[in-house]
Amino acid sequence: MELNREHFRAIIFHNFRRGLSRQECFDELNSLYSDKAPSYSTVKNRYNEFNRGRCSIQDESRAGRPKSVVVPEKINAVRELIKQDRHVTYREIEASLDISMTSINKILHEHLSVKKICSRWIPHNLTNAQKKARVDWCKEMLEKYIQGTSKAVYNIYTGDESWIYAYELETKQQSTVWVFQDEAKPTKVVRGRSTSKQMIACFFGINGHVATVALEQRRMVNSEWYMTICLPEVIGEIRKKQKNRRIILHRDNASSHTSTQTKAFLTERKIELMGHPPIIGKMKRMANPINVSNKRTCFNDETKLDSSFSDEAVPLHHFHLGQDIYAAVTYFAIAVQIHLRQYGRDDNNRLFPTKRGMPAFSLTRMEGLIENRHSFLTKGLSVGLQTYFLRRMDESTLQ
Numbered sequence: 001m002e003l004n005r006e007h008f009r010a011i012i013f014h015n016f017r018r019g020l021s022r023q024e025c026f027d028e029l030n031s032l033y034s035d036k037a038p039s040y041s042t043v044k045n046r047y048n049e050f051n052r053g054r055c056s057i058q059d060e061s062r063a064g065r066p067k068s069v070v071v072p073e074k075i076n077a078v079r080e081l082i083k084q085d086r087h088v089t090y091r092e093i094e095a096s097l098d099i100s101m102t103s104i105n106k107i108l109h110e111h112l113s114v115k116k117i118c119s120r121w122i123p124h125n126l127t128n129a130q131k132k133a134r135v136d137w138c139k140e141m142l143e144k145y146i147q148g149t150s151k152a153v154y155n156i157y158t159g160d161e162s163w164i165y166a167y168e169l170e171t172k173q174q175s176t177v178w179v180f181q182d183e184a185k186p187t188k189v190v191r192g193r194s195t196s197k198q199m200i201a202c203f204f205g206i207n208g209h210v211a212t213v214a215l216e217q218r219r220m221v222n223s224e225w226y227m228t229i230c231l232p233e234v235i236g237e238i239r240k241k242q243k244n245r246r247i248i249l250h251r252d253n254a255s256s257h258t259s260t261q262t263k264a265f266l267t268e269r270k271i272e273l274m275g276h277p278p279i280i281g282k283m284k285r286m287a288n289p290i291n292v293s294n295k296r297t298c299f300n301d302e303t304k305l306d307s308s309f310s311d312e313a314v315p316l317h318h319f320h321l322g323q324d325i326y327a328a329v330t331y332f333a334i335a336v337q338i339h340l341r342q343y344g345r346d347d348n349n350r351l352f353p354t355k356r357g358m359p360a361f362s363l364t365r366m367e368g369l370i371e372n373r374h375s376f377l378t379k380g381l382s383v384g385l386q387t388y389f390l391r392r393m394d395e396s397t398l399q
Contacts, residue, residue: 008037010057013057022044077096079112082114086177087177088178114181118172119175152248157204158274161254164199199215200213201214210237223259223262226262231262247271248274315328317329328341341353
């Protein structure tokens, strides 16, 4: 049996009761246990304690913090903090739990096995039905074109329209979140687009880029533009060298692509259609969301009245911050976005949105602005927005 210090204390106490001197006790222990025996100073200190009347061989309780705070309670507390806020930092954990950075590091990496990684950009969050439909369509195309070995693939051309935006992206440090060992890597959808943008339609085939057509002086694609400007330019570029070249067109199911006029135009020019997997269960605005005006915010002088309002009829989701500055709250699916916008006034003294303002940001960032008071805007925003969200949560509209 391996003897510990309490065993040796018991032996020293027994020798003390036998009437042995300090030196006699030490010599006896040394002869029996050699290197494992306690030192002479330890024997002397024990004798002094026993002479003062102490009979216990246990350590006395001592005040102060324990040697280690890495205990189940602290580990569970850190786990809950991460689950509540995946962006939580070391300093926030330290302030909440009053434990050192070294202990936090040990809990995070040795006990919870978490790591902080950046979210990966994805264009859409697809449902399982959407994913299955796309896989089925891809299998059908692989079979039709013999796994890509068919010569017909040289006649396939694809294209789509897209806005080219100027983004205000988060830094990698801002987008990092804590992830447990058994969790999937996080993703995030592109949001917060600025007002600086340009619509283009780009087409390419197996040999590379074919044509790019810009949408000039328009705000949306329609069948007229698609038939009279876009497609003629693309078809002309493809058939520049061979007028009767076969064209198999692949495009999505947008209304301008599938309208009767577009189909007739393509049939007349002997353009074959490849089809496109259906988009099932598209994400739509909730039937009973926060009271957001359905009028489109625009900056076209001819359509100012589409989103204008008077001082007596401010929309419910707008909060006046002073000097014709408003905070507009929008609600899409389960995401709440806040827009700060400078409004102008027309000849009838009605307010309309201008291009001056801050990009949309989340409720989490809004709470940070309110807490830190980074600008004069947040003072007027804090009371109104907090009251607004409390009211909406009482109505159970925020899940």
